[in-house]
Amino acid sequence: MSGIKASAADRxxxxxxxxxxxxxxxxxxLIILFPVLSALYTSxxxxxxxAPNFDIFTGFDNFRLAxxxxxxxxxxxLTIRFVIGVVLLEFVIGFGIALMLNKVExxxxxxxxxxxxxxxxxxxxxxxxxxxxLHPNLGIVNYLLSTVGLGPVNWLGDTKIAIWTVIMVDIxxxxxxxxxxxxxxxxxxxxxxxxxxxxxxxxxxxxxxHITLPMMxxxxxxxxxxxxxxxxxxxxxxxxxxxxxxxxxxxxxSYFIYRTAFVGLNIGEASAMSIILLTAILGLxxxxxxxxxSIR
Amino acid sequence: MFKKLLLGSVVALGFTGSAMAExxxxxxEGVPDTQFVKELIPEFTKxxxxxxxxxxxxxxxxxxxLVPQLVSPQGSYSAIVVDFYWVGEFVKAGWMQPLDxxxxxxxxxxxxxxxxxxxxxxQVDGTTYMLPFYNYxxxxxxxxxxxxxxxxQADFKAKYGMDLKVPATWDExxxxxxxxxxxxxxxxxxxxxxxxxxxxxxxxxxxxxxGTYHDADWNPTxxxxxxxxxxxxxxxxIDKFGPVGSASFSFDEAFNVMAxxxxxxxxxxxxxxxxxxxxxxxxxxxxVEIMPVPGPTPEQGGSLNGAWGWAIPKSSPNPxxxxxxxxxxxxxxxxxxxxxxxGSPTRTDVFDDPDLNAKYAYFPALKQMLLTSHNFPVFTxxxxxxxxxxxxxxxxxxxxxxxxxxxxAIEAEMAELARKDGKLK
Numbered sequence: 001m002s003g004i005k006a007s008a009a010d011r012x013x014x015x016x017x018x019x020x021x022x023x024x025x026x027x028x029x030l031i032i033l034f035p036v037l038s039a040l041y042t043s044x045x046x047x048x049x050x051a052p053n054f055d056i057f058t059g060f061d062n063f064r065l066a067x068x069x070x071x072x073x074x075x076x077x078l079t080i081r082f083v084i085g086v087v088l089l090e091f092v093i094g095f096g097i098a099l100m101l102n103k104v105e106x107x108x109x110x111x112x113x114x115x116x117x118x119x120x121x122x123x124x125x126x127x128x129x130x131x132x133x134l135h136p137n138l139g140i141v142n143y144l145l146s147t148v149g150l151g152p153v154n155w156l157g158d159t160k161i162a163i164w165t166v167i168m169v170d171i172x173x174x175x176x177x178x179x180x181x182x183x184x185x186x187x188x189x190x191x192x193x194x195x196x197x198x199x200x201x202x203x204x205x206x207x208x209x210h211i212t213l214p215m216m217x218x219x220x221x222x223x224x225x226x227x228x229x230x231x232x233x234x235x236x237x238x239x240x241x242x243x244x245x246x247x248x249x250x251x252x253x254s255y256f257i258y259r260t261a262f263v264g265l266n267i268g269e270a271s272a273m274s275i276i277l278l279t280a281i282l283g284l285x286x287x288x289x290x291x292x293x294s295i296r
Numbered sequence: 297m298f299k300k301l302l303l304g305s306v307v308a309l310g311f312t313g314s315a316m317a318e319x320x321x322x323x324x325e326g327v328p329d330t331q332f333v334k335e336l337i338p339e340f341t342k343x344x345x346x347x348x349x350x351x352x353x354x355x356x357x358x359x360x361x362l363v364p365q366l367v368s369p370q371g372s373y374s375a376i377v378v379d380f381y382w383v384g385e386f387v388k389a390g391w392m393q394p395l396d397x398x399x400x401x402x403x404x405x406x407x408x409x410x411x412x413x414x415x416x417x418x419q420v421d422g423t424t425y426m427l428p429f430y431n432y433x434x435x436x437x438x439x440x441x442x443x444x445x446x447x448x449q450a451d452f453k454a455k456y457g458m459d460l461k462v463p464a465t466w467d468e469x470x471x472x473x474x475x476x477x478x479x480x481x482x483x484x485x486x487x488x489x490x491x492x493x494x495x496x497x498x499x500x501x502x503x504x505x506x507g508t509y510h511d512a513d514w515n516p517t518x519x520x521x522x523x524x525x526x527x528x529x530x531x532x533x534i535d536k537f538g539p540v541g542s543a544s545f546s547f548d549e550a551f552n553v554m555a556x557x558x559x560x561x562x563x564x565x566x567x568x569x570x571x572x573x574x575x576x577x578x579x580x581x582x583x584v585e586i587m588p589v590p591g592p593t594p595e596q597g598g599s600l601n602g603a604w605g606w607a608i609p610k611s612s613p614n615p616x617x618x619x620x621x622x623x624x625x626x627x628x629x630x631x632x633x634x635x636x637x638x639g640s641p642t643r644t645d646v647f648d649d650p651d652l653n654a655k656y657a658y659f660p661a662l663k664q665m666l667l668t669s670h671n672f673p674v675f676t677x678x679x680x681x682x683x684x685x686x687x688x689x690x691x692x693x694x695x696x697x698x699x700x701x702x703x704x705a706i707e708a709e710m711a712e713l714a715r716k717d718g719k720l721k
Contacts, residue, residue: 136541157544159694245490247694
């Protein structure tokens, strides 16, 4: 009897819950799901800016064309390597700094403020500033190198170096994001396990491996995931610093899709490429999410 | 009380509404000529009572901002400026109003425009869609003081057996570039960033070698002796005679190298000429002059043409006011004032004006440059062709493709685009 009553009350609660959630769900639908569905619909048609209509249904032709395009495949592959590079390097550097900051007692807000500065800057401005710093003849970086006898480095003009230059600037810009999230995680860790471990005679390294890492795992995965999704979308830095060059050395996939849409005017094919990218990111997110749940 | 307040504000709004003059909104690029126009606008508002609101943005943002406004039935821009890149696309999409009836009704004389510019950013297939606004044809800027130096002249004569003087042909210029690469100086600085800086600059190399983009039937004509030579020369310039990193320079960075006195020459947009004489930007004031890019023979030029045109979009909310503005801004009087301030004119009567020729000794050279310049292929997919050129030339400069392979790739994609546009049968 009581079970039925409870479930009726539950149902009422649930209905009330839906009513409360309805406004935000509607907004979410309008600003997220609707554009995604619209992109999906566009990707199945020959939709160009010259003829912006859905008259010609092409099925999966746009997807076939995109996947057959060697330039697109090159951009996608380059993006994968870029993302792995920046996320791993930023994680290592960011975690290191977060661990150090976690021990700091005095002037913490000052360190925070300094670290957050790059993150608060617009990527376009970051790109422009670094382009000036890295100017091979007139920039300050090569000037400083020359004072210790190192020759001018062709930061953005050499196919082998350019991608590393972009990675370096991205790290400078985004590493504080990692630091802030990881530091928040570290600060919320309970003190007791460490005290117990110290009593048992564990050293700092052992504490880190056996206590910090396991307890931080969820935070680490969420941080990596968010940073990874942002890194896949990197566009501004490329646009300002290299335009995908020299050659095709820094032609990341977001910039490639942008060009397909707004230079090639082919919104249909660009939508197909975006859907491919979205599927890849969704798959990765789902995998990491399940992994995170499995270790809880 | 609240009602009174509300009423008061409604009345106040009504007054400001009726007192507010008509406004012409224009999206423009942040370049010197836009600034010169902006400075003259108070005169227009005084004459006509029409306010002009210029939204000035970076080139890169313009197309992305324009298209949504042009596609919608009622956009927010009364008039627009159109880069020659976009002419084919805008005409094909039917986004610009034909101006012929307005031109006829007001007896606006379009015959004063430099013919090549009218072809580029004026008429398309006999219909006038635009009035040429300013030109950005490319010229060779070079250091006059280095040419005049007696020691240099003697050394050059000894090395090449010819006089050191303003180069009459492309080959002569190439020798000078080699000669001036010495003692920390560079013979040339290039703008090798993809896509448009490299594509535009390299076009001068193509024309200077006597090459062309396509024949009369739009068959690409790049992968031949002239094309390969142009790519090889461009690569040599960057690798041997230019500063480190010029493969990734945009025009501002290349200009800075030249303006800091570190290079003998730079092929660039003619509107940079005035900036060389601005002491706040340049360490070589009075030492740089501009000339048409020399061609294969002294009679032929190698310069690439380029220009912007004024147009009224179909989606313009107030085309009549926009036309009033266009007529005013393109009148001889205002065009001359803009040129006097340092702008790049498009009207022959402005080029021939005695006041301007007295103020700017290089005006005859500019006119000559426009008259002998070559147009870039204008069709629906011009921006995409620039993209392809940028990519392949950049690959060739980086040594990842041979000049001939890069040109073959450009030809293939260019033919496909021209076919898609119905130009190539």
